[in-house]
Amino acid sequence: MNRASFLSLLPSRDDYRDFRRTWKDDLVAGVTVGIVALPLALAFGVSSGAGAEAGLITAIVAGLIAAVFGGSHVQVSGPTGAMVVVLAPIVALHGVGTVALISVMAGIIVIVAGALRLGRAVTYIPWPVIEGFTAGIGIIIFMQQVPAAVGVANEGHSTNAVVAAFQSIGEASWPAAFMPVAAVAATAAIMLVLGRFLPRIPGSFIAILVVSVIVIGAGLPLASIGELPSSLPAPSLPSFSPDLLLTLTGPAFAVAALAAIESLLSARVAATLADTGTVNADRELVGQGLASLVTGFFGGMPATGAIARTAVNVRSGARTRVASIVHALILLLVVLVASTVVSKIPLAALSGVLMMTAARMVSISTMRQVAGSGRSSLAVYAITLFVTVAFDLVVAVGIGLAFAAFFALRALSRLSGAHREPLPGEHESGDERIALFRIDGSLFFGAADRLSDEITRVPGIEVVILRLSQLQLVDSTGAHALAELIEVLERRGATVLIKGVRDEHRDLLEKLGVLDALRHPNHLFAELEPALAHARDHVQRPQDH
Template structure:
């Protein structure tokens, strides 16, 4: 019996994995071929990254591989996204390193299990929509801070410094590097510089090739051919095991749970944020839609499963997920295949990893740190209002100099205070717009009605109106507009007369919307802009305005006239 979709559909439907969805729709041989090839491509990318990120986190390379296998398998198999690839990521490096340094791996395993339980509770409580609305300056601030810390953690291996113990604190770490500068060695410097140059060159001139794997193999060959005296995975960690370890459940005490609870919340928060950001990126690249709460439950299960097999925290990896999509991955089977390919490496080829020099992996992580630095976004946010800049810089500095947990907490509180202040100054605007978009399941015909444009305009012109302050809580609503249209319009009129203010997250969402329209050959007309939104948009969207991708209109009548003229000219 068919059941039409309603807001009262069975709640369990929202937690049905996308794997079931694709099998229910019909899985063909062509799909399997595309998914297996994509999974192999992603595995080639993930292999050196998993080991490098684990080493940077203070763990062992095999623990990174176990995380990619177990965590990656469970995230794809149970998750709410068709394309998500999971495993160890740079966001966890700081937290994992600090926990292992303070409590050992046993403490990390306990904190990760608690974090997994928290994520499952968050998902079952349907908090996924709320986690996605963390202010943009906070996300950029701590991501950039993590990038600085990752780079700092690799200086010893990049230069081959002779340091018995590298301090965990940022300032103390660089002080130790300064005093040990005289111990730098030529061979590690040559290996790291050569690998870094090879990665950059490969990405520029042959972007389809696996730059990280090529650099790591080249570094190992250089050490073997010339007999260079550099530290390798084998010399530091010994031979890698060729089997998965036996599952082991951590031992808990009430005192240890209470002690690790703040760290567990940080792990859960980072896993939730990064996995949902990755899923949103995948949606934007494919036009599909993930289920955030199902994804949180899968992330929780994957983190618990990862540490049971001796791994570290796992989450959705944006770069690997994008690689999966670009490589032709169609369903979660690609993520499962990626995990199985890494498992085959562990079973049959792991002895080869002993020859990989740590300087090569350090070069890989330098590139990861640069990609995470959000330099362009950081620079763009420095043009935003003073309040957003304060949130950005405070979060960044606290991440680098103090602690990630403190940075996130302070950043979110500052953003909330800033928002309340802006709302006190803003004019009162009545809005009927629902700010939190609820998940929709795949089993109850969740099709949205096509967006209907105004009857007095041709089909090539669409109109969308924003009501109320366009802040970080409402920013994601704009990205759904084009998804509801049968065909991309020639002109999109966005009426903003009822928008008293717009913050950096709103501007970032608007910029992403404009970029999406530009790729579909749609120009954007913004009408009725008030003073504060106009100033911010003119500053942050200057290039789009200069190219003509965005046009400003004094009122709706002006926007309508410009749109009709543009369509009539046939541009």
């Protein structure tokens, strides 16, 4: 890595060049998104199993580090629903004590990915995969809140959120369970009303405030967050052993992959919402990796860019990374002066916030758009969604990519073909024994065999002219199949002539023996007329060729 490339991954003065002009908007946006982030940080911490304290620490530390070192000027980072979905089963299997260590390990992996310039890899994820992944996360987050919503401790349940939700409903003590359900419903109702009529007001914050006042004032027996620290803990290295590191390597890579994907997607969304400058994808990975790494030292959880909070930030007027820094400082202020008040928030109210957040992630209009874009897109969307809910998020992205690639290659292969064309000019004796084929599109592993079958099926042919000038793409499989096709035709007694090899294809065709498979070097032509003349001459006087 040269010096310029290295410096592009680090903060610079240019990050704040517009601050003098936008500082008022940035401060307002930072305060606004800080208020929005507070209930989400608490809720995601509780839902992951790491606790509200871990969620709040992550929002503060990761929010600050990612704002300074990340590649987006307006990205807001912290605990997210997608990360909760991955962490919850890890906590269930390995214990809450491993969360900080996984955060450190995943952070290192993401930093390395940024240093290796892998930031643009997310651009290869198709839209149906992203939307299916997002909808699946929404369903899982919703289901993860069911135990708290019915007042059941989520212990001894399945690691699958859907199964655990139904187990919780069966174990709930009815009608006592209607009390937390009512708190969830009230929270959701307030958020819906405010979102509909007063969209600029942070509905989740107001909903939690109102429900908390009612619950505390009425003395209702609902579980609360519990004691929170009044300051950030001192940083320390998480405890580990070689065996534990080996055990957590797989989960750490899964967390790192998710952190990278979600952060880069969030940064891309932010770039489309307002003219806030370009996104340096590699620097974003380095910044997010540092955020998770440092957060782990403070006992937090892995962080990612948060799409919803980033959108609030941009729509509130943020134009520089100062807004994200202010958001982290607002949350720090809450810890320093209001932790006692925050500790009394009912868990059911947090569940209501997350259920509403999850419901917004499952967009009916998006499903209609995907369905309207074709059956293959709908299949990729549905498969990704199903695997996300039933199995694993990172596996879902991989399977979604595989199916998307399959459908794309199938479509590409259908656009490729060997088309027999009539011979130009006046018909001459023997022309019926000459076949002129134009090969269009791409000659690659998905189309090579079919093209070969189309050409070799033609009976009674003595000369085959292959026109390659319209061929756009050739891979090694396609070139190898073309060489085999020529050998098969020659063995059957048909002479093969090639016309119009493009310069960008010549080297590959030579290396894989396509040109050597011709009976004679003179059977390679740049123009059609001399190739056709040679073919006609061959048909009329085959003994000389």
